[in-house]
Amino acid sequence: MRDVVKRFPGVIANDGVNLAVRTGEIHALLGENGAGKSTLMNLLFGLYNPDEGEILINGKSVHFHNTRQAVEAGLGMVHQHFMLIPRFTVAENVILGNEGPDSILDRAAASRRVAELATSYGLNVDPDAKVGDLPVSMRQRVEILRALYQGSRILILDEPTALLTPQEVDDLYVILRRLRVDGGTIIFITHKLREVANVSDRVTVIRRGKTIGTRVTSETTSQELAELMVGREVLLRVDRPPATPGETILDGEDLRCTGAHHQETLNVASIQLRRGEILGVCGVEGNGQSELVEVLSGLRKPDSGTLTIKGQDVLGENATGFRQAGVSYIPEDRHGRGLVLDFPLWENALLGNTERPEFTKRGWIRSGWIRELTSSLMARFDVRAPSASTPARSLSGGNQQKLIIARELQRDPDILLAIQPTRGLDVGAIEFVHRSLVETRDSGKAVLLLSFDLDEIMDLSDRIVVLSEGRIVGEFKGSTADRAQLGLLMGGRPSEPAMAAA
Amino acid sequence: MAGITRLNARMNRRRVIAASGGTVLGAAIFGNLSVGSAQESDVTVTMVTDTAGVGDQNFNDLAVLGGDRAAEELGVTFNILESQTQADYSPNLAQGGETSDLTIAVGALLGDAVAEVAPQFPDKFFALLDGVVEQDNVYSVVFREHEGAYLGGVLSALVSQSGILGVVGGIRVPPVARYEVGFVAGARTINPDIEVLISYADSFEDPALGQELTLAQLNNGADVVLPIAGRTGVGSFDAVNEQGEGFWIMAGDTDQSHLAPGRQLAAIRKGVDVAFFDAAQAVVDGNFPGGTVDDLGLVEGGMDIYAFDATVDQSMLDTVAAYKQAIIDGVIVPPADDDALAAFVPTPLDGAATPAASPAATPAS
Amino acid sequence: MTIRPGSAFVNAVGSVVAVLVALLIGAVVIVISGQDPWEAYRSLAEGALGSRRGRAETLVYAAPLILGGLAFAVAARAGMFNVGIEGQLVIGGFAAALVGATDWGLPSAIHIPLAVLVAAIAGGVWGFIPGVLKAATGAHEVITTIMLNYLAFRLIIYSIQRRSDWLPVDDSVQGTERVLDTARLPIVLDATRLHAGVAIAFVAAFTIWFVLFHTTFGYKVRTVGLSEGAARYGGIRWGMTIAIAMALAGALAGLAGAGESLGLHGRHSAVPPGLGFTAIAVGLVGRNHPIGVIFSGLLFGLLSAGALTMQAEADVSRDIVLVLQGLVILAVAAFEAMNRLPWFRGLGTPKTPSGGDRASDTGMAPEIESRPAPPAI
Structure with a gap:
């Protein structure tokens, strides 16, 4: 692809991108969310037409007007979201669109052909299984099979690991290497540095719609790639000065919740947040985390216990009361909770702030002031969006998260609850979030960090508690925490080898 | 056009x-x-x-x-x-x-x-x-709908085997009320013990409801039903059609026998x-x-009744004709509203046919 | 202006295109039924717009539809599907007429506002009930509002037939007694039926626009409607908000009823006018935006007003207007559905400025489906 340019109204998605992929290599396309990777691939695949530049395949300039032409030229694409019909079998899905000239479908023959193809590439899929019954990793293989069945020699994989477990990711790598051995070319779109290192032969980095550079994977480092990707020096590990914990600001005792079936979902004997300290809460998902967070943010009233903030009893207050008591809350669910996706950014900045006199005056919204505030927050927190009137929906996940953090920190809270604040974010955004948390701590506020990523907890926390089956089963100083030990406690059965979460 | x-x-x-x-x-x-x-x-x-x-x-x-x-x-x-x-x-x-x-x-x-x-x-x-x-x-x-309806009531009571009649109304506006009251009065004149089931759809435009109400009446023993309900009444015809033999419809306002061939006893003509x-x-x-x-009313020819079915024999026709003449002559004044109905004293004419439902019935030849 | 799906601009263009498509299909229907579509539409337009009286009629028909459409829009903004507009409207109209027909010796300056206020309260209560039921018990508003429609119809018929002893009702016309002159909304244009209630509709539309988009309450309503989770997170009381929004919706429908009773008919008649159901369409076509509702209300009003001339002059059945209204709704719904289709979004309205690399993160619709045809193997 040479000097490809694609413009959308108001934005240039690809601005002179150059990408050269050699036959028989795994080529990683690395970039942050919103860098233009998917647009580029859609151009290649004929979904869009480039405004400028040209695309050459095997030295020949091509102009695809639709995906069919792209397929005929030997391209195949595996989307992030699979385009399969759940009620059809694997074989039926694979041959869909390639049923052959006969009006009568020979299922047995189709199934046989698909089985042969699967075996020859080590894809190990039962052609007669219903797609709807298959796990995600198998569905992905069906997608790959379909591309191969269509005769693809160049396979494009869009974020193929997003939905896979680590073990499945390893299996995928094996398959991709096998395809490469057979002369296939693979373009692997990702924003994860680790994957680049693990699977690719070469890597092209794009940033803000521009090609930044191409490297041979074995000759570069994660640090270099991260900096190319983000455009500045990146700290893959946050620099964290030692904490100076101050007074206890939140004190919860004997907090209990019961679930719908009268089972105990939370039973926390004692939890404290202190100024100037990050408390990490780790555990396997579904062990009382959401209950704890909802209790601490005022969304749920515990069945028993006491909870004071700055010495004031806050149980009985709703979310607004907790906010007024100084609690800010970065929710784990950006779309369902933290934002109203169809609202513009400035209206999202108002969420949770409707009772504050700067934002509203006698029931009227001070929209002018909020817009200005939003613009300044966007500048300060590097929220990339055309304007404060852009709907939140059209922002990338990282930018959405930055907006939430900006809003929550703008309240100048005493307590910040950060729940999985980096889930689904790319390197640059993760660094930003981590830095924000540490800065918040250093300005004398209490931070609670809940994450299922043990590395994140260990990197950032001054104190770590382990939550298992609703109880706090262990507490460590951040510096003394031992990964294996945490893992054991998280598993809830210290006698057996514990499963490390995530 | x-x-x-x-x-x-x-x-x-x-x-x-x-x-x-x-x-x-x-x-x-x-x-x-x-x-x-x-x-x-x-x-x-x-x-x-x-x-x-x-x-x-x-x-x-x-x-x-x-x-x-x-x-x-x-x-x-x-x-x-x-x-x-x-x-x-x-x-x-x-x-x-x-x-x-x-x-x-x-x-x-x-x-x-x-x-x-x-x-x-x-x-x-x-x-x-x-x-x-x-x-x-x-x-x-x-x-004066009650005059025509009175004759309808007379005929229905003569034909009814069960001694139970039905009225399905649209909305009880005064003309509809006059129909209802006149019908009841006529029926009682022939058979003082006759029971008239009365239901209102509160709509002139709901045939489905009309059908439901009518079926309910038929299931409760009514065998002649008078719909006075505009389009709602179309449902009454359907209901009677559905039940078939032994059930009759008394049409109001106009002949609608095409809606229930063979089941329309008569039409009270307005x-x-x-x-x-x-x-x-x-x-x-x-x-x-x-x-x-x-x-x-009857005397001006503004109201009348037409029989449409062979079930109505000559003696019944004669009886209806006699009552018609009595109304025209002012001998009988059918009630026009609820108060008048309450005060109405049925006065059967001598020598008229007796109701089929009556145990003493001697069907005239 | 950024062109993107869901923006007011795209919605407006979509509705206009949908209406044009509906008129086109309607023309085909007219041809099939053996008439001249050009003549039909010409007489329709002439009847609705060609004379002073016609324009007044358009406004007269539009007024209850605009108010009813607002009643739908306000509820919809709070995430509630208000099917109960008809009931709220008739109960409001009935209440207004009862007040209007009662002779307390009040001057117009008091009698009119009182009757209008009572209508808004009656309609408001009728809307508030399903709102509270949903908030307190989770009872689905579609069920409860339909039930309340019937309850309103029956209550009115019962009152008219059985309560003439103490209510000013007249069972010979199946309605209330005539509204006294002191409570009649004045005619604002001589020799037409254009009454002051029409102004209420427009004032209400602009007021609702302001409330929805410039007040804290409106913000809460919209937040609740779009995301219950976000509302909870933001400390907005969901139950309270939907209950008040429904009460507001009911009050708007009640005002529509007041306009009909006090302005147009001079009494309330027991026969349900069906306006509340057309109002749902008005709300949908107006995309639940108060200003959009004005335009769609005017469109539907225009169709109704012009239909009379159309059936008289072009001899096209008045029912064709119902067909047209149905087609408009279908076309708007189809356009809405199309808006969600990836190829359509990609065509005119690229989904995001910078392209969401991760649909799961941006909440965007899945990538474009491609089902390439077979290459030879």
């Missing part, structure tokens, strides 16, 4: 059925009609329907029948303006006032609108069927079409009775 032409065809066909299948009871039927020969006229007559509209198999269609006849026999131009909502009454009447010599409003619910629009067109004529508006250019016609035609004729003849109110 394609829509209306098709309608004409349908109407004419129905009239043929009525003429051939109906047994005319009594002597003076619509005697005040002058049968005009086909002629040309530059008179334009516009009919404004209520919200039930054309095709209700009932009141509106009956008026259309009169309009068609006026077009045929008097050569007037006949237009129909349908109203979808109450809000359409006024503009439709105004449209009629602007474009025609006579605008006929069909139904009491148009009364307000007639009172509002008629003064805006002082040199045009308006007629209101089933309601009264006292204005110089408005001719109002109301009917002379809406006649009144319509008469009003048109008066305009053609230049003697429009503006400012007057006509109250039409």
